[in-house]
Amino acid sequence: MNWLLLMAWRDSRRSRRKLLLFSMSIVLGIAAMVAIGSFGQNLERAVEHQTKALLGADLMVQSRDEFNDKQRAFLDGIGVAHSDQVLFSSMVYFPKGDGTRLAQVAALSGDFPYYGEVETAPPDGWQRFKRGEGALVEDSLMHQFGVRVGDSVKVGELTTPIVGALLKVPGDNELFASFAPRVFLRMEKLPATKLLGDASLARYRRYIRFSSDADVAAATTQLRDRREELQLRFDTVEERRGDLGEALRNLYRFLNLVGFIALLLGSIGIASAIQVHVRQRLDSVAVLRCLGTTAGQAFTIYLIQGAALGLAGVIAGTGLGVLLQQLLPWAFVDFIPIEVKFFVDAWSVLRAVAVGFVICMLFALLPLLQVRNVSPLAVFRRDIDHLPKRDPWLFVVYLAIAAGVVWFAITQTNEWQHGVGFAGGLAGALVLLLAVSRMVVWSVRRVTHASLPFAWRQGLASLHRPNNRTLLLMVSLGLGTFLILTLYLVQHSLVRQLMPDNRANKPNAVLFDVQPDQRNGVVQILTNQNLPVIDLSPVVTMRIQSIKGVAAAELIRSRARSDRWALRREYRSTYRDHLADSEELLSGHWVKSAAPTNEIPISLEQGIARELNVGLGDEIIFDVQGISMKTRVANLRRVDWRRLQANFFVVFPTGVLEDAPGFSIITTRVKDSAESAAMQRAVVQRYPNVSTIDFTLVLRVVEGIVSKISFAIQFMAMFTVLTGVILLITAVLNSRFQRLRETVLLRTLGASSGQLLRIQVIEFLLLGLLASLTAILLAVASQWLLVKFVFKIEFSLPIAHLAAAIAINSALTVIVGLTASRSVLKRPPLEVLRAEG
């Protein structure tokens, strides 16, 4: 064994630097997996230790209506302390700067949070708030309007000083807070806002602290058992922990898969580098075999080199991974609602290292196996083929690689179908890239015409000369680019889908919670500002009492939990005499108006009809705020939910609900943010309860969130691209000797440095260009599949961005390629010719 180690060491003498560089191919893949594995443990630990702070209490119950006597009686009997919260959306107004925006207002009583702490700036803000000195306002909202502590905020009719900026609240997701910035008030101040009318869309919550876990369990059992009677939704620390743990686990499993792709690419790079290395050593192997080395010994010598190479990559990757792990919380700060403590988890690191090393070695075995087959006779006969027609071990290694990838994917996705799907998808992408690359090489060979300029002919020829690395480079550069582009394109389609319709007369702002007596006033304000009233829909809230004579409660009991939502939900229905332009009648007939008689003909959206299992002519009795209303399904509609306007599951004919308590939704179109701000100011000053959603603002927030998510994913996908770059460098260095010979020969024959440079630029440019084009082709295809079948949205192509991607990729390839091969151009011809002789 010692001699084999010694020989492996001696034999590596001239190529150690090169081998070390090859080992870098897997560094990024290992680093990503080490970092993510260990970070995952950090998350698990954080979730375990901070779960109580995830909710701020042991139990939270919630109702859409104010707690009734029955609910109150139950709630008052459990726990040792409680804190009430009323949550609703409302416009808030900042007198300083004259700004308004829709916010999530929370009125609080009691000592919430019981676990964890509310973070404010300045830190004493929370204490001042609890003493009733004023309101707390979302940090981002204060920044948006340039408001400071000490300035005031107006919520409804109440104007109160701001005592601090809200940074973090136990149980709240900061990502959602960016959608609807929060404003906290003390419960005592809620009446002064005069915002809670009869039909207000408020949520009533109670946070309860218990003395022991057993009490929590007893209370949740009761809540479950008496669900129909109490009608309360609830959330416990356990459930939050389960949900968050699962969500975070999904996140890091997904990231781990992205890291794994980088590792696989790196391993392919290692295999290809070792193949070149081994090919250069076949003569030495034949000599050793002559001198009495067994096939196994010769194989072991190069296996040791391969293992050392893998080990070097693994060690460097682990070091980099630990550093990277400290960066991850920064990349994912917006998704993680808890504080993550950094520590290096030895087992996760070891697991990542073991997976990385084994995968890398399996790939390395592919070229190494041929060492076993080198015949000693090759010392005499160079023409001997070292590889037998079929090496069964090669088949075994391929099988092991496939099994390894599938196994890893299954452990990461936790479902064998997903694991196999991932492995299959990856293999599919690789095969496609390989097929396209082969086709490209094949066609390049055919287009190389004698009429082309010399540099072009040479550059093109480099792509298909013997021992070319074109396939490897196209696959590695292509796969990285493909991954990043797919993510980008899908993101593009998603964001584009949310873009407000820019055609004139399409709404981009919605005013809701307009009370019946305010309707004319709001319309007047819009008219005064020359804004169109595009749509005005009255809304009446109701619940289902029975369907086809069977009580809703009974139906709920008979259905699976996931099928109950349609029966439980509160329906916000409208009435009108016409179909909206986002609707299409599918069956039945449209009823314009009806009298509030025994049976009211209604229109149902087709999806909800399917959920409720009703069809034309079926009877549904609605509970409209205490009054039973018998209806019959007169027609079914299809609704284009993607349209920015008020869409409804249930539409009543006119003449029935006009007198029911409700509110209206008005849509309009504003030209720009200034016009939007002026309109919002005018409305909020006169009708503080009316809320406005400016979709251009919402879009900006959505774009922000989507780009944060895609940044996090692209951050990981970047490892794949960088691995591609490393492979490019190693491939260029690997083929340096061949390049050197050709360059020297051309120089001897009189080629100028300029010509030689041009040849190389053309070669790398074509490589980058073809790899990008292949990647784009695949990315667009997968984007089309994803948007069509997964997201079910419209397909769109950002041509300019794709062109930029091609340009960047090609430029990068040229720069990296030229840098790695610059020494080739500088070597004096005689030196090379002498070395060869």
Added chain:
Amino acid sequence: MQFFQHDEFIPRFLLVTSALAAFAKNSRAKFRQTRHNVRVRPENRMNAEVILEVRNLTRTYTSGSRILTVLDNVSFQLAPRGTCAIVGPSGSGKTTLLGLCAGLDLPTSGSVILNGAALSELNENQRALLRNQHTGFVFQNFQLLPTLTALENVMIPIELRGERGAVSAAKQLLSRVGLGDRLEHYPAQLSGGEQQRVALARAFINRPRILFVDEPTGNLDAETAATVVDLIFEMNDELDTALVLVTHDFELARRTNRILRLRGGRLVEDSTTVNAPPRS
């Protein structure tokens, strides 16, 4: 900052490494056992006067649908300390015959018995062991390992056996071939003649019973060639080694006791040379 959270990490790690070490030790012992397993069967035990016996040797290659017969029914014997030259035009099968004699390849039919062992009955590893223990090689293009120094190249056969004393033996032999001052040079730093002398030292370091030499002077100028040839015969004589020499050079062939002439894969002449110097 907390590092290495799991207390059980170190004991488990130690357990795994010690298991691996035990496995490695076990497989090393098994490997040694196989290496000493080359035994001579009684029926192959031959006359002490024969080191190499070639019986009806035929070697064919398949090229596409054609079958090429490179060697056709060749037989001869060589006594210990005997020397012979294989001559013939290009493509007559000289090198193929040398490769078969040395166990680098196996015949299509017929047999080679080298030092009492029928090569066809040995597996690949046993043939490798036989080469290592009893044969030496000198090639036309030297075949030194480019990444090893002259000294290291010469040491390989002894190191392969796991024996001690490789350094001193290699140094001694390199001095013998006149390269005592070039021990640490790499092949690329040596001239063709010097490289061939290193190869010669390597061929003799395991005190082989038979030396296989393929066109030793093909890549050398006349003067260097003469020095190398003299060295081959001198050392052959000193160490009582049998010699099988493939050459185009008739003058060189005549320095052996016997000339085997091949044509088209057939042995067409087996003659004893008259003016070969007698062995002492």
